[in-house]
Amino acid sequence: MLPWLAERFHNPSSLYAGAREARMAIDDARDTLAEALGCLSGEIVFTSSGTEAANLAVIGTALANRGGARNRILISAAEHHCVIHTRPLLESFGYRVELLAVERDASLSPGAVEEAIGDDVLLVAAMHANNETGAISDVERIQAIAREHGALYFCDAVQTFGLLPTPPVDLIAISAHKLYGPKGIGALVVRAGIKPQPTIIGGGQEREMRAGTENVAGIVGFGTAVRLAMNDEHRVARISAARDRFEAGLSSISPVFTQCTSRLPGHSHLRFSGLDAESMLINLDLLGVDAGSGAACSSGSIEPSHVLLAAGWPESEAKEALRFTFGKDTSLTEAVEAASRVAQAVRRYSSASAKA
């Protein structure tokens, strides 16, 4: 990225040599993403984030098809806020939005889609893996059901891209900073023939799908991060080994693990009965362990996670949920150390609450 911030800073829309090099760097990154996603380079639209990509997919599709015969939109109830919170807007466009009930692990069963779908459905939105529990949904099946009924399917693959193969669905949102690229850059895959209405216009960049001077350095960083992920064939095994070691290290303090049918390699979602997540996180932070409860985006809110409530958890349990997410560079030693510090936090917290 550095050269594209420093001496090779040219605006890729200009005509001179330096600008053409910036344009080529963007095209290279686009080709890398296309290779990883199994799509055409021309189907990738760079955005400023996964949130923007998801907004463009959902809002853009709704805007482009406003007033048509398909007036229902199905959204999994465990979607990220960047999808869930489009609901009032979609309703203001005249759509009927239905939230689909999810399983206890927050995955969406294809059966739930089957039940709700009809020929009046414009769009189905269901994420590949849930960002909180890490539960993976059968998105290939969901795509097939949507296609049978002529509906479009949008898949938020932010959590899975770079770890699992991305299924070839109609619309896919991804974000660089979840796979070791920089913040401030994301992308939407828009399959040929689908045309969401752009939400940011004026400048014509990204084939008129997303205006604004391209974030060249961010795009280059994204491309390189994707290339690294593609070349790192042992990444998933390494990450899940660290996660499994961590979970094994917790056995003495009886965590309640969230049971997922299929889950991300780096996610460990659990709770300790009677121990509030926010207090646990503060204790963990003091012990030098950085973890989360719900999504980082909603940290600081005292509301229990909408994901877990949608998954049918009682509020009391939802408020206890902790999310530990492991990365490509988490060592087994760190995983063991993290487990021991979690145990320490649990003991501290339990004895403190016993005294109180």
Added chain:
Amino acid sequence: MKTLYFDNAASTCVAPEALDAMLPYFAECYANASALHSPAQRAKAAVEEARETVAELIGADDPSEIIFTSGATEGNNQVLNTFSGRMLVSAIEHPSVANPAEESGRSQEIRVDSEGSLDYEHYSGLLKTRPELVSVMLVNNEIGSVQDIDQIGTMAKEAGALFHSDITQGVGKTDLGLAGRPIDYATLSGHKIHAPKGIGALWARSGAPLKRFMVGGTHERMRRSGTLNVPGIVGLGVAARLMIDRGKEEAARMAVLRDRIIREVSSNVSDVRVNGQAVNAPHILSLSFYRTEGESVIINLDSQGICCTAGSACSSGMNLKSRVLTAIGLSDEWLRGTIRISLSRYTTDTEVDELIGALTSSVAMVRSLAGYATG
């Protein structure tokens, strides 16, 4: 061959100071600024410091009025999309204002005069249609003409409208003091003031309506969702600090360079005019060479390692006639031979000498190939 860069209105290099400040936020402090743990709090503190600096640069009263965006294009779209009533935009706005205005079907264009200044008589008449929003840029990106935002804003207020100005090309060059002026919204892009691409800011005065544009998490006080681009924001903050410290001084130096280019090119080359010079920003110079193929001059300069542009970068290569140059009434004979030269704090005297020499010979060459005869 060293590149001589005269396209700072298209994009600027990231200031070394800004780049240095950004690096730790890519590397060791990469946490999500919305999380609760200590590394996240450090990222959050850096974001808030940048917000204060940007507020200081534009003279906003309250840093919480600043929203970080991905750039002015996003900010402009957000402001215009907030309104469901009538709008007035100038005829020389950037496409990121002009296009959403046109798409809305509720907008009218305010004419400009031959110098690129707003036509106040026309504006005054259009205000009678009771618009909700007036949007006029501070400095035009193609010809550098500067608008009197006090006058425009005051008239908008009197007519009951809110006033937005895209200040992307003007920020840092002069004292803005927006809090004390009749303006409600301002938008800017980092990469025009030596911050990186992919970051910008939107200022909305407290109380001014703003429709949530990107929805999702509760970032930016529910006004703009998406994980914060921490390194970009930090880079924008440092770039803003540099502009506060030296922007005006640099603007004065650039004005001297610009005037020298005008003087020397005009004396070397016949049939040349300067566009939008009545009130002009120091760093943008638009020159038109009569009956001369501007694109050919640009390509010839490029072959000598000199970067400048015909219109704005966004419309380069599209072979579209510049809306701005058309709006100031430039005839085709002049319009096609228009070249934009834009300067930055890093432009040196020697580079300007080389530019003047190369421009003089390029124009002569292109003209002679086309069998151009003066007079």
